[in-house]
Amino acid sequence: MVLAGLKLRGWALGAALSMILAACTSGPSGGGALTVGVSSPKDGAQVSIPFSVTVTSNVAIGPPESGNHHVHLYFDVGKDSGDYQLVYSNTVQVTRQLTPGKHTIIASLRNPDHSDAGPSVTFTVNVTGSGSESGSAAPSPTSSGPNY
Amino acid sequence: MKLERYSRSARRLHTAVYLLTLFLLATGWWLLVGREGEPSPVARLLGLPDAALHVWVGWGLAIAALLPLVLARRGVAAFMRETLRRDPGDLGWLLRWPLAIVTGRFARHEGHFDPGQRIANVAIVGLLVALIASGIGLVLVHFGPVFVVLAAVHRLATFAFTVVIAGHILVAAGILPGYRGAWRSMHLGGRVRIDQRLKRRPGDREASSR
Numbered sequence: 001m002v003l004a005g006l007k008l009r010g011w012a013l014g015a016a017l018s019m020i021l022a023a024c025t026s027g028p029s030g031g032g033a034l035t036v037g038v039s040s041p042k043d044g045a046q047v048s049i050p051f052s053v054t055v056t057s058n059v060a061i062g063p064p065e066s067g068n069h070h071v072h073l074y075f076d077v078g079k080d081s082g083d084y085q086l087v088y089s090n091t092v093q094v095t096r097q098l099t100p101g102k103h104t105i106i107a108s109l110r111n112p113d114h115s116d117a118g119p120s121v122t123f124t125v126n127v128t129g130s131g132s133e134s135g136s137a138a139p140s141p142t143s144s145g146p147n148y
Numbered sequence: 149m150k151l152e153r154y155s156r157s158a159r160r161l162h163t164a165v166y167l168l169t170l171f172l173l174a175t176g177w178w179l180l181v182g183r184e185g186e187p188s189p190v191a192r193l194l195g196l197p198d199a200a201l202h203v204w205v206g207w208g209l210a211i212a213a214l215l216p217l218v219l220a221r222r223g224v225a226a227f228m229r230e231t232l233r234r235d236p237g238d239l240g241w242l243l244r245w246p247l248a249i250v251t252g253r254f255a256r257h258e259g260h261f262d263p264g265q266r267i268a269n270v271a272i273v274g275l276l277v278a279l280i281a282s283g284i285g286l287v288l289v290h291f292g293p294v295f296v297v298l299a300a301v302h303r304l305a306t307f308a309f310t311v312v313i314a315g316h317i318l319v320a321a322g323i324l325p326g327y328r329g330a331w332r333s334m335h336l337g338g339r340v341r342i343d344q345r346l347k348r349r350p351g352d353r354e355a356s357s358r
Contacts, residue, residue: 067296072185082187082197111290114184114199
């Protein structure tokens with residue numbers, strides 16, 4: 001009787017752990033690899049401060065409290081830097097004072113705990129000064145991650 | 149006369165835990181107030197993101213907290229026994245406590261810890277367990293609905309822990325007249341001068357004249 005009870009408890013615990021793990025490892029709706037991209041500005045576009053960056057992904061973008069992924073924007077530094085801009089929705093306004101000239105930006109998809117989720121995309125902008133943004137014709141930025 | 153309230157190993161563990169905890173509180177609050185992505189002075193110095201620093205030092209705290217369970221089980225058992233004890237005079241002691249922190253005239257109590265310390269021990273250890281467990285969970289889970297629950301637990305435990313630790317530091321620092329000199333029990337050899345405020349308690353050892 002006691003043994004049966006222990007077995008039942010073990011089964012229930014296993015089932016609960018399986019459900020938790022299933023909930024934890026749920027990824028993109030299609031079940032494929034995570035993706036991230038930048039639809040605006042185009043790679044090499046001329047921009048002026050402030051300018052908007054629009055990110056795309058096959059997973060929902062949101063703040064860490066939502067349990068969703070988010071994006072870090074790194075300006076002229078690597079992904080291991082502690083200096084970045086947080087992107088908690090698909091569009092973000094870049095207000096940092098970038099000097100006029102060419103700048104390399106990495107958009108990195110992050111887990112809610114801010115660890116690297118894998119995919120990232122690198123693009124460049126040419127800052128011309130403050131004023132209105134002009135996303136002139138250039139191909140979309142290419143991604144270093146899988147499935148873009 | 150001077151007494152040694154805590155053993156050297158207990159004082160070392162206390163120091164390790166509070167140094168790691170204060171660092172984690174600093175980086176944790178830096179992230180909580182929305183400074184994520186803006187390197188703190190320590191992060192700038194070490195060249196690492198604050199979130200990564202928080203995780204690494206958090207692992208250090210988890211190890212420091214688990215070590216006594218392996219290396220000092222008798223000490224842990226004694227701490228638990230003295231913390232969870234209940235005596236008839238506890239309520240009276242607690243009722244006199246608000247006045248005693250100013251006058252130093254504490255009521256008599258049984259056991260190594262006074263009733264106030266016992267409550268603080270339960271709160272501090274309980275919240276540390278909640279913070280470490282939810283912190284490890286956050287690192288392992290990464291995202292999803294379980295992450296949301298763990299993040300909420302971690303955040304709420306941080307708020308409560310900050311208040312409890314602020315109170316503990318206020319008492320332990322010896323700012324309040326009734327606790328003058330209390331900080332020595334965990335620092336500079338751990339020898340406390342016995343006077344009207346700090347009375348000898350079971351488990352105290354007379355300090356050797358060093």
